[in-house]
Amino acid sequence: MLGLNKKDTTLFWIVAAMSLLAPFILNPFPEGSSLAQMFNAGYPDLMQRFVIFGILVIGFNILFGLTGYLSFGHAAFLGIGSYSAVWMFKLVGMNVIPAILLAMIVSGVFALLIGYVSLRRSGIYFSILTLAIAQMCYNLAYSVLGNPASSYNLTNGETGLQLSLDDARIFGESVTADGALPVTNFFGLAMRSSYKMDVGGWLFTFNAGYYFSAIIMLISFYVSIRIFRSPFGMMLRAVKSNQQRMNYTGLNTRPYILAAFVISGIYAGLAGGLLSSMDPLAGAERMHWTASGEIVIMAILGGVGTLVGPVIGAGFNEYFKNILSKINDSVLHDWLAFMPDGIENLMVGFLHYFVGKGWHLTLGIMFMLVIIFLPGGLVEGGQRIAKKFGRKKKSDETSTTPAE
Amino acid sequence: MGILEVKNVGKRFGGLQALSNVELSVKENTCHAIIGPNGAGKSTLLNCFVGKLMPDTGSVMFDGQSVLGRTPYEINQMGISRVFQTPEIFGDLNVLENMMIPIFAKRDGAFRMHAFENMLDERDVVEKAEHMLEEMGMADARNDHAASMSRGNKRRLEIAMCLSQDPRLLLLDEPTAGMARADTNNTIDLLKQIKEERDITIAIIEHDMHVVFSLADRITVLAQGTPLVEDDPENIKGHPKVREAYLGETQAV
C-alpha cells in the first residue's frame, strides 16, 4: 500500500486500528467502578497526549534511532512549536491548520540553526551542545523574552503564553458573541467537542481533538516508515554504523545528519503545535531539560531504531505516569486493607514514595529494568513473547531487517 | 605521466620527520607496491593521497588535478577508492546494503535527499549490487549481517564495495595484515583477478613479500620517510640497499 511492503502495511494498519479504536481499548472498565477510576485512560486529554507524544518520539527516533546522534535538547523544538501555534491563534485566527504549519516551519528553522552548530561535534559533545542550547532557549523563554513589561514579550515568561480577549485575530473574532474566548477548531470543528456514547455501564468519549491528532500521528508514522525504508534512511543507518567508511565512499555525512536533525525538529514542532491546538497555552516548562530527557526515555523504553517503538514508548510512559500519579495514600489503604493494620501502615508508608507525586521513582525503576533486561525496548519484549508462543513474528520491524 | 604524481612530499609530526622528499609516479593500469619496514611512513604517505593528512610540502596530483586540500569524499568522487588496514564496512547493515551504498554514492554524489524514494524502485542499484556480489562469490551472504562475517570476507566485501564504484585508482593499505594464510591467499587471488579483468590502477602498501611479488608490476621501497629505490620486482629482490633496509629485517622475523 502506498509504497509500503506487506509487513509494513500490516504494521501500519495495526497502529491505525489501535489509535482509531483507542476510546474503546483504553476504557475497558465500566464507568464509575473503582477500576475505571484507576485504569481507564480513555479521556480526551490523556488520549491526545498519547498520540502527540507519539509524534514527538517518532521524529526523535529518525535522528537517534537511525543516525545514533543523541539530542538532549529536543524539547526546545516542542516548546518553539507550542509558542508559534499560540501566536498564530492570537494574531490570525483559531483554525489549527495555519498554527500547526507555522509551528513546523519555525521549529524547522530553529532545528537548522541549532543542528548546524551542534553537528560540528559528535558523540557526547553533540549531546551536551544540544542540551546547552535547549537550556538556553528555556531561559530565554522563561525570562528574557517573557517579561510582560517589555515590548518584546514573546513568551509571557512564568505565566505562559495564552489567549486574551484583546488579541487581534485578524481572520477571526477576538471575542465570541457571549464574551468568551473563541476555541481552537479545524474549519469550524471545535477541537474540544466530543461525542459521548453510553453502552450499558460503559461510557466512551470520541473527541474531535483526539481524532485530529491521531490522524496526524498516523500520517507522521507513515512518513517515518517511508524514510526508514528509503535510500536516505539507509544512509542514516550507515552514518550510525561507520562514518569513516562513508566519507571514503564519497558521501558527505554532515548534510545527511543535519537533514535528519531538521526532520526530527519539525516533528517535535508539529507535536508542540498540536499540544497548543488542544489547549492554547504554552509555557516554558515544555522546553526544560527534564522534558528533553523524557523524550529520550520514551524512545529507549519503546525501542530505539524500531518503527513502532516510539509510539509504544510514548504511550507506556504517559499511561503509567497518569495512573501512578493518581494513586494516593487512601487508595493504597483500600488496596492493602486485607493486611493487619500495623503492616498495612508500614507498607503504605513505603509505597507512598513510589506513587502519587513519587511516580518518577517507579517509572525510573521500570526504565532501568527495561534497559537491563530488554535493551531493545518494549518492542524487543513483544518480539520475545511472540517467539515464545511459536508464532511467526508479527510486528517485527527492527531496522535491521532488509529493505524489502 | 602517471595517473598519480607525487612530488617532493614532506610531512612532520612534531619532532619526527615522517616523510621527506617523496617522489612517486604510478602509471595507469599498473599495480604499484610501496614497501618498507614498519614506521617507514607508508600509511602516512597513503593518508596524504586521500585527504586524511595534509602534507607540509610538495604536491599530489591525480589525473592532472591536485588532491591536496580536498576532503576524503571529494577525493573519492574524483575516482580514488581506499581499502583500510582493518576492513571498514557498515557492520550494522546487511551485505547487500553494504554493496548498495557505494553505488548510490557514485550515482547520486556526496549528498542526495532521497527520503521519499522507495528502495523497491531502485532496481538498477539493487541489481548492480547483486551482480557485484555474484562476481565476488558472495551472493549467498546477501542478507547476512556484515559484522558477523569472517575477516577474510569482510576484506572481500570492502574490496567489492570499492570496485563497485569503478574507481580509476584503488589504494590498499596492508590488505592482508593480520590475516590467516588461507585468507591471505584468497585476497591475493582476488586482487590478481581484479588486475586482469579491469582497467584499474592499484597502489598497494604491503609488508608481506609473498603478496608483493605476486602482484606488483613496480615497487617503491620507502625507508625512514624517503624512497630508497623504485624498480621492477626482479631488480628489487636482489638490490643490496633493499636487503639492508628491509628484506634482511623481514627474513629475521
Ligand SMILES: Nc1ncnc2c1ncn2[C@@H]1O[C@H](COP(=O)(O)OP(=O)(O)O)[C@@H](O)[C@H]1O
Ligand atoms: N598522526 C600521527 N601523529 C604522530 N606521529 C605519527 C602519526 N602517524 C604516524 N606517525 C609516525 O610516523 C611514522 C610513520 O608511521 P606510518 O606511516 O604509520 O608507518 P608505516 O605505515 O610505514 O608502518 C611512525 O614513526 C609513526 O609513529
Ligand SMILES: [Mg+2]
Ligand atoms: Mg601502516
